[in-house]
Amino acid sequence: MTSSARQLLDLISNSLTLLEKSCEARSVDIPDLNSPFHPSTEAFRADPTASEAANVISAAALQLAAIFVPPQVSVFRAIGGFMKSAAIHACLESNVTEILREGGPDGVHINDIGAKNGQDPQKIGGVVYLVQCTASLNRSDLGRFLRMLANNHIYREVRPDVFANTRISSMLDTLKASEEIIANPDQKHDNTFGFAALASHALDEAFKASAYAWENLADPATTKSGDPDASPFARAMGRKETMWQYFERPENAFKKKRFNIGMQGIRALEPPDASLYAFDWSGIPDYGIVVDVGGGVGTAMLPIARKFANLRFVIQDLPPVMEDAVEFWSQEMPEAMKSHQVVFEAQDFFKPQPKREVAVFFLKQILHDWSDEYCSKILKNLRNAANPTTRLVFMESIVSLSCHDPSADHGQGLPGEVPREAPRPLLANYGAVNEMVYNVDIGMFLLFNAQERTVRHMDELLRGAGWRITVIHRRESSDSTFLQSVEAVAAP
Numbered sequence: 001m002t003s004s005a006r007q008l009l010d011l012i013s014n015s016l017t018l019l020e021k022s023c024e025a026r027s028v029d030i031p032d033l034n035s036p037f038h039p040s041t042e043a044f045r046a047d048p049t050a051s052e053a054a055n056v057i058s059a060a061a062l063q064l065a066a067i068f069v070p071p072q073v074s075v076f077r078a079i080g081g082f083m084k085s086a087a088i089h090a091c092l093e094s095n096v097t098e099i100l101r102e103g104g105p106d107g108v109h110i111n112d113i114g115a116k117n118g119q120d121p122q123k124i125g126g127v128v129y130l131v132q133c134t135a136s137l138n139r140s141d142l143g144r145f146l147r148m149l150a151n152n153h154i155y156r157e158v159r160p161d162v163f164a165n166t167r168i169s170s171m172l173d174t175l176k177a178s179e180e181i182i183a184n185p186d187q188k189h190d191n192t193f194g195f196a197a198l199a200s201h202a203l204d205e206a207f208k209a210s211a212y213a214w215e216n217l218a219d220p221a222t223t224k225s226g227d228p229d230a231s232p233f234a235r236a237m238g239r240k241e242t243m244w245q246y247f248e249r250p251e252n253a254f255k256k257k258r259f260n261i262g263m264q265g266i267r268a269l270e271p272p273d274a275s276l277y278a279f280d281w282s283g284i285p286d287y288g289i290v291v292d293v294g295g296g297v298g299t300a301m302l303p304i305a306r307k308f309a310n311l312r313f314v315i316q317d318l319p320p321v322m323e324d325a326v327e328f329w330s331q332e333m334p335e336a337m338k339s340h341q342v343v344f345e346a347q348d349f350f351k352p353q354p355k356r357e358v359a360v361f362f363l364k365q366i367l368h369d370w371s372d373e374y375c376s377k378i379l380k381n382l383r384n385a386a387n388p389t390t391r392l393v394f395m396e397s398i399v400s401l402s403c404h405d406p407s408a409d410h411g412q413g414l415p416g417e418v419p420r421e422a423p424r425p426l427l428a429n430y431g432a433v434n435e436m437v438y439n440v441d442i443g444m445f446l447l448f449n450a451q452e453r454t455v456r457h458m459d460e461l462l463r464g465a466g467w468r469i470t471v472i473h474r475r476e477s478s479d480s481t482f483l484q485s486v487e488a489v490a491a492p
């Protein structure tokens with residue numbers, strides 16, 4: 001019988017052949033690990049066959065490593081994740097990626113990096129341990145951090161103590177001049193595409209919260225709490241407050257700005273018309289009302305309102321957000337405001353909805369902000385305002401099982417419940433290749449005491465609030481944080 005290792009190797013070999021053929025036919029290159037990231041370096045994925053082949057190769061390579069790397073090394077790679085986080089944090093905040101970009105492919109010596117960013121090469125690793133022990137350190141301490149990251153292909157050691165970027169480290173690049181961001185650290189992330197801001201936020205707020213995750217789970221006062229101010233982040237900061245309250249304090253103005261820039265960056269990656277495909281909007285009768293619950297400024301309704309002039313839209317959010325919504329629509333689609341095709345309503349989703357005939361309650365990225373206890377309150381308020389024809393539509397990242405989902409067998413399960421599964425013997429969800437949504441899930445716990453959910457979990461949550469899921473609309477993407485949509489009806 002063929003061993004798992006041989007099956008994995010065959011998957012890699014066959015997939016690479018497919019990938020090479022696809023790239024050759026389209027005259028695109030497989031990316032060079034040592035060249036910086038650019039949207040064009042991802043062109044090889046544009047063909048769905050190539051994208052799938054790249055996923056299979058990556059998942060199989062990781063699974064092969066899990067077989068052959070000594071288990072004590074593998075488990076410490078995971079246990080020591082915080083050390084890599086500390087190393088990336090130090091390099092990110094001391095602008096190493098920008099300095100290496102300016103040095104080009106020949107690399108920059110650690111002493112020259114230190115000379116540029118003002119950091120002592122002996123301390124620039126930035127962790128407390130180093131700062132406390134500087135007296136006995138030699139000049140290659142920066143190299144220790146960069147080298148650890150280079151072992152993981154994040155940076156590369158070109159010659160002894162000389163480092164350069166790889167396509168992975170270049171993701172941390174603000175694309176600004178190092179001199180400029182060193183001189184104006186508070187503006188480092190302004191007008192950037194947001195990835196470095198997101199990384200900086202994760203390595204600050206979420207990283208600190210992660211150190212308190214177990215204490216929060218173990219403390220009887222918080223073990224079962226779903227309160228947003230009882231998160232590991234709140235414990236790490238020593239105050240019973242939400243991250244939003246923390247951001248409102250004047251000393252955290254930079255962190256608030258950084259978070260918002262990071263979030264804008266994530267939103268920019270979503271297709272702007274994703275909500276158009278979340279539901280069959282053409283099936284709603286004329287003048288049917290769509291309520292965007294916690295809709296922010298109503299961005300998700302814009303492409304639908306443009307296409308379906310026969311529908312009416314109510315954008316709901318907290319009062320200050322509604323002011324921004326009015327401004328947003330007066331710029332984007334003033335005619336919809338004048339004709340009352342779109343109206344704005346300050347509405348707390350924890351309070352009862354106004355009584356009216358609603359065709360669709362729409363929620364985009366709301367449920368993942370809250371624990372089950374809180375989601376249940378939101379969903380029950382909507383259920384109480386629903387009639388038998390009302391649809392509930394929500395857009396969220398859906399967490400897949402890592403094993404084969406038996407719901408798909410024998411025609412059982414909800415339509416769209418099971419995503420495309422990876423070929424055996426790979427993990428059904430492609431394992432760590434699809435790790436982003438699992439990262440976000442743990443991040444939601446650390447920062448908000450909230451979570452991303454599997455379909456099974458959503459189903460249970462909705463049933464408890466008087467709803468029944470009817471279908472999951474899936475759009476394939478190589479990014480597991482991509483939003484899918486779930487449709488439900490009021491349960492009798």
Ligand SMILES: C[S@@+](CC[C@H](N)C(=O)[O-])C[C@H]1O[C@@H](n2cnc3c(N)ncnc32)[C@H](O)[C@@H]1O
Nearest residue numbers: 294295296299317318321347348349350364365
């Ligand atoms: C992650 S954002 C999603 C916004 C929008 N649905 C979108 O996808 O662009 C969450 C939204 O929930 C709103 N929100 C938070 N608490 C709320 C409450 N109690 N009632 C109504 N909206 C609330 C926030 O103001 C924010 O606009």
